[in-house]
Structure formats: structure tokens, C-alpha cells
Amino acid sequence: LNASLVLNPHYVIAPVRRRLFGSFVEHMGRCVYTGIYEPGHxxxxxxxxxxxxxxLTRELGVELVRYPGGNFVSGYRWEDGVGPVAERPVRRELAWHSLETNEVGIDEFxxxxxxxxVEVMYAVNLGTRGVAEALDVHEYMNHEGGTHLSELRRANGSKAPHGVQMWCLGNEMDGPWQLGHKTAHEYGRLAAETARALRQAEPGLELVACGSSNSAMPTFGEWESTVLELTYEQVDHISLHAYYEVLDGDVDSFLASAVDMDHFIDSVVATADAVGARLKSDKRITLSFDEWNVWYMKRFHATPRTEWEVAPRVIEDQYDVNDAVVVGNLLMSLLRHSDRVAVACQAQLVNVIAPIRSEPGGPAWRQTIFHPFALTSRLARGQVLRVETSSPTYWTKRFGDVPVVDAVATHDAETGGTVVFMVNRHQSEPVELRADLAAFGEVMVAEAWTVHDEDGAATNTEADPDRVVPRPHKTxxxxxxxxxxxxxRSWTAVRLT
Ligand code: AHR
Incomplete structure (x- = not known):
């Protein structure tokens, strides 16, 4: 197969937003306990x-981390996790059916x-709680001193305020599985009042309203519209969540998951702008894609939990080469929407559907999906460029005809560096690709990396942690x-100088 690209430093979409390289730490499974935290290791x-x-977190190039959930946050009492550790209560954690020891809380995180x-993005509980508790946790975290809760933080050892700028107003409140699940109207009113109160405390905060839990929710679209009508002037961002997996053995469609992400983002932008137009507002809402990844959810739902355990093994998906190609392509979709997507968090960071795996008392290693994330975060600098792509297509059950090749580029005017990110979604055919770089003058290839393996099912394991790594690529x-x-089935990045 043959494909071609045309690149031009003037085809600018928007600056590369570094907050696109976000991640997520939830009190879920072994993300916190034996993930980021394990005294005695x-x-x-x-x-x-x-x-x-x-x-490994530093090497991954993470810029921001959303915390503490996720579904967990909708039953969370932040006060349980502050003060002397020995006095912290053990609680039932209902979202994931486990025991929460509260050894790690706000100050530790x-x-x-x-x-x-990394920057912290903090989610407040709007499931079992409301405006008062959101104000309390804000006072504890961000108020300088001289008040009850800010002095409590200082007494607990955090003298300086935590200065958290980004706040999520709850999590997936449209989902019937969520503690304190609400209708769009109920949630929109609560989110608006919480936002108004938080802004009274600190006007400069950036606030994220919950969008739909995923684009297949029956209320998708209507939910965003109602919530934004009620919160438009109070919030900055609306959230999106999406997880992809191979369904019914359909790898062709799975490899084209970024087509769905593109469409999802465009739909939420259109919905938000329609609300703005109806409200005659000049303000533009941006998107916080604060949960995205590959997640083999079908396998997880097959095994509900019955025991109450501390840090049980839940959804410790082991990723293969195809998953890495999809993750690389999803990052390309986020980058090309950086005019409207302000924040993105891969879910999650360690062990739970994560690029990093760790064993209690044992090693930590990079899953396959670690590599496209780390390379994209390291290489994407300056402005995102639209790439004119001419590619053959292939047919998929879920999306019809889709381009075999997808590409996006970044250009840093200061250093003159240009990076092209490309994916070949075809399962069996290589693509001979030509990229027209005439608009850049004389350039040279500084580095080129490919994530690929003859065996698309190859994984990295504790025994063989570097089975799949990026390899230098011939150009x-x-x-x-x-x-x-x-x-x-490959993902490639080429840096030109
Ligand atoms: O990331 C795992 C879970 O997926 C989160 O807790 C929830 O918000 C989403 O449904």
C-alpha cells in the first residue's frame, strides 16, 4: 500500500497543550497501595x-494526575485521609468493593x-456529598492559613497551601453505578452551585463539569446540553471518558478506535457550542478528556467481587502491541484536537489498566502502552500541525471505511524541530509512505522510532519486561x-531538524 502526507509549518491547529499528557491515580485496586505507595518495598x-x-512516572512524561477517583470519589470522605495515620479509619469502599485504609490521603498524594x-487535578465528591464538603476540602487544600481547616493542614505538616488549580465537580454522575447518581438537572444544579461556591473562595480555579460516562450512554448529548445550560458561566471544561477494547474479535475496528475518539470529541464540541449559542455567550467551553485508554472491560464484568480486601487485584490488564498502536493513535487524536481539548488523563497510572505495572515487594515495569505515551510526551513540542493525508482505506464493521494511515505533526518554531506521528492500522499490509516536507526547507532525520512486532499479541511481563520496546526505524x-x-499494525514517530 502507498500513502502520502503534506506537512507545512503554517498549517497550525493550536499549541501543544502539555496537560494532554495527564494520568489518573484512583484509590482502586493496586493503583495507590503497592502501586505508588508501598512502605517496606x-x-x-x-x-x-x-x-x-x-x-517510571517521570520517564513516562506525565504532566498532571487526576486524583482520588473515579467512582471511588463518589463515596469518599477526604477527612478520613488526613492527620495521624494510626488514627485514620478503615472504611468499606463501595465502588470497587474493597477496604480503604486511608493510609494515603491528600497530603501524602x-x-x-x-x-x-506533576500537577494535581482534584475531584470532589458530588455523589454522597455536596457544596459544604467541597468548600471544606478546598479550604484544607488551598487556603493559606488562619482558618480551622487550613490550620489543620498546617498542623498535619503541609505548611504551604497545596495550590490545586484544576477541580473536577464529581465523577460520572450520569452512571447508575455511581454512588449518588443524578439526573442531568439534579447534577447540573449541584455542579453550578458547587462551582459558584468554590469560585467565591478562589475565583481563578479551573472547574470541570461531568459530561457523560461514555458516548454510548442513552442520555449522551442531552446530558451535556442540560448540564452545560445550568453551568455554562460557572465552569471551564466538560469531561469525556472513553475506553476501547476488541469487541467480538473485531481487531480491524479496534485498530481504528481513534476514529471514534475524533467523532466523540467533535460531538461534544458541537453540543457545547450549541449551548453557548443558545445562551448568547462568547465563552467557549473546553474539554477535559479525563479518562481514556484501552480497557478489556468485558473480562472485568465477568468476575464481580465478593470479598472485602485491601488493595485487591482488579482490572490489571496486560497490554499487547496492538493496544500500544491504538494508544499511540488515541494520543494523535487528542493532539489534533488541542484547540478544544485542554486536559487529558490516561486511566490509570499503575497496575489498574495502566502503562506501569508493579508487584508487591517485586519489580516495576513498562507495559507496551507505556512507549507511545512516553515518546509522544517527550517529542510533541510547539504547535500541533494539521497533516494533509492521502491514504488507502479499509473496511471496518464499526466505522465503515477508515483511512489505513493516520498522522499528526508538531512543529517547534524556536528549535525548528518537527515531529511526525504516524500509524498504520492495517493488520497485514505495510505502507510505503512519502511525506512532502518542501515547506520546511532543508531538514534531516534526528530520530525515528517504531512500536511494532510480528506478533501483535506480544506483551511485556515481569519475566520479560522489554519484549516490546520502540525500535529505531529506517527512514x-x-x-x-x-x-x-x-x-x-504499527505506530511511528519521526523527529526532523
Ligand atoms: O478508571 C476506572 C473507572 O472507569 C473509573 O473509576 C470510573 O470513573 C470509570 O468508569
Whole structure:
């Protein structure tokens, strides 16, 4: 197969938003306990944080982490997780049917985030709680001092305010599985009043209203419309969540998951703008894609939990090469929408549907999906460029005809560096690709990486943690054209200088 691209530094979409390289730490399964935190682990530091996981988090290039949930947050009492650890209560955790020891709470997580060099995005509980508790947790976290809760934080050892800027107003409140599930009207009113109160406390906060839990929800569209009508002037962002998996063995459609993500984003933008037009508002709502990933959800639902355990193993998906290609392509979709997607969080960071895996007392390693994320975060700089793509198509059950090749680029005017990200979604055919770079003048290939394996089902395991890694890729430049062969089911990044 043959495909071609045309790149031009003037085809600018928007700046690369570094908050697109977000992740998510939920008190779920082993994400926190034996994930980021494991006192007694050989690499644990003085705070009990695993040094190996911290190192991999930095290497992954994560910029922001959403915390503490997820479904967990809708039953969470933040006060349980502050103060002397020995006095913290153990609680039933209903979202994931486990026991929460509260050994890690706000102050510990913020300390971890500083060590990891990431911004914290905090979600408040609007399931079992409301405006008063949201104000309380804000006072504890962000108020300088001189009030009951800010002084409590200081007494607990965090002298400086945590200064959290991004706040999620609940989580997936449209989902019947959510504690305190609400109708769009009930939620929209509560979110508006919570937002108004938080802004009275600190006007500059960035607030995220819950959109639908996924685009297949029966109320998708209507939910966004009602919620935004009630919150439009009070919030900055509306959330999107999407998880992809191979359904009924249909790998062709799975490899084209980014087509769905593109469409989902465009639909929410259109809905938000329609509300803005109806309200005669000049304001533009941006998107917080604060949960996205590959998740083999069908397998998870097959095994409901009955025991009450601390940090049980839940949804520890093991990712293969095809999953890595899809994750790389989903990041391309997010980048090309960086005019409207302001934040994105891959869900989650460690063990629970995660790029990083760790074993209690044992090693931590990079799953296949770690690699496209780390490379994209490292390489994407400057402005996102629209790429004119001419590609053959293939037929899929879910999306009809889709392009075999998808591409996006970034260009950093300061360094002159340009990076092209490409994916070949075809299961068996390589693609000979030519990219017209004439608009950039003389350029050279500085580095080129491909994530691919003859065996699309290859995975990284504790025994063989580097079975799938990015490999340097052969490219050539002749007469201003980049030539590269994209192997079947592959993700490739080429940096030009
Ligand atoms: O990330 C796992 C779960 O997926 C989150 O808790 C929830 O928000 C979503 O349904």
C-alpha cells in the first residue's frame, strides 16, 4: 500500500497543550497501595513511595494526575485521609468493593505529586456529598492559613497551601453505578452551585463539569446540553471518558478506535457550542478528556467481587502491541484536537489498566502502552500541525471505511524541530509512505522510532519486561520528501531538524 502526507509549518491547529499528557491515580485496586505507595518495598523512600514507580512516572512524561477517583470519589470522605495515620479509619469502599485504609490521603498524594513533578487535578465528591464538603476540602487544600481547616493542614505538616488549580465537580454522575447518581438537572444544579461556591473562595480555579460516562450512554448529548445550560458561566471544561477494547474479535475496528475518539470529541464540541449559542455567550467551553485508554472491560464484568480486601487485584490488564498502536493513535487524536481539548488523563497510572505495572515487594515495569505515551510526551513540542493525508482505506464493521494511515505533526518554531506521528492500522499490509516536507526547507532525520512486532499479541511481563520496546526505524529523505515504510499494525514517530 502507498500513502502520502503534506506537512507545512503554517498549517497550525493550536499549541501543544502539555496537560494532554495527564494520568489518573484512583484509590482502586493496586493503583495507590503497592502501586505508588508501598512502605517496606526495597525502593521505598522516607514517605513510603516506591522509587521505581516514581522513576517510571517521570520517564513516562506525565504532566498532571487526576486524583482520588473515579467512582471511588463518589463515596469518599477526604477527612478520613488526613492527620495521624494510626488514627485514620478503615472504611468499606463501595465502588470497587474493597477496604480503604486511608493510609494515603491528600497530603501524602500531593507530596508524591511534587516528587513526580506533576500537577494535581482534584475531584470532589458530588455523589454522597455536596457544596459544604467541597468548600471544606478546598479550604484544607488551598487556603493559606488562619482558618480551622487550613490550620489543620498546617498542623498535619503541609505548611504551604497545596495550590490545586484544576477541580473536577464529581465523577460520572450520569452512571447508575455511581454512588449518588443524578439526573442531568439534579447534577447540573449541584455542579453550578458547587462551582459558584468554590469560585467565591478562589475565583481563578479551573472547574470541570461531568459530561457523560461514555458516548454510548442513552442520555449522551442531552446530558451535556442540560448540564452545560445550568453551568455554562460557572465552569471551564466538560469531561469525556472513553475506553476501547476488541469487541467480538473485531481487531480491524479496534485498530481504528481513534476514529471514534475524533467523532466523540467533535460531538461534544458541537453540543457545547450549541449551548453557548443558545445562551448568547462568547465563552467557549473546553474539554477535559479525563479518562481514556484501552480497557478489556468485558473480562472485568465477568468476575464481580465478593470479598472485602485491601488493595485487591482488579482490572490489571496486560497490554499487547496492538493496544500500544491504538494508544499511540488515541494520543494523535487528542493532539489534533488541542484547540478544544485542554486536559487529558490516561486511566490509570499503575497496575489498574495502566502503562506501569508493579508487584508487591517485586519489580516495576513498562507495559507496551507505556512507549507511545512516553515518546509522544517527550517529542510533541510547539504547535500541533494539521497533516494533509492521502491514504488507502479499509473496511471496518464499526466505522465503515477508515483511512489505513493516520498522522499528526508538531512543529517547534524556536528549535525548528518537527515531529511526525504516524500509524498504520492495517493488520497485514505495510505502507510505503512519502511525506512532502518542501515547506520546511532543508531538514534531516534526528530520530525515528517504531512500536511494532510480528506478533501483535506480544506483551511485556515481569519475566520479560522489554519484549516490546520502540525500535529505531529506517527512514530516508530525498528531494525534500521523507520516505518511511510503516509496518502493519504499527505506530511511528519521526523527529526532523
Ligand atoms: O478508571 C476506572 C473507572 O472507569 C473509573 O473509576 C470510573 O470513573 C470509570 O468508569
Amino acid at each position: 526495597p525502593t521505598a523512600d522516607e514517605d513510603g513511595f516506591r522509587g521505581d514507580v516514581l522513576g 500531593v507530596r508524591w505529586a511534587h516528587k513526580a513533578g 530516508g529523505i530525498t528531494d525534500g520528501d521523507l520516505h518511511v515504510v510503516l509496518p502493519p
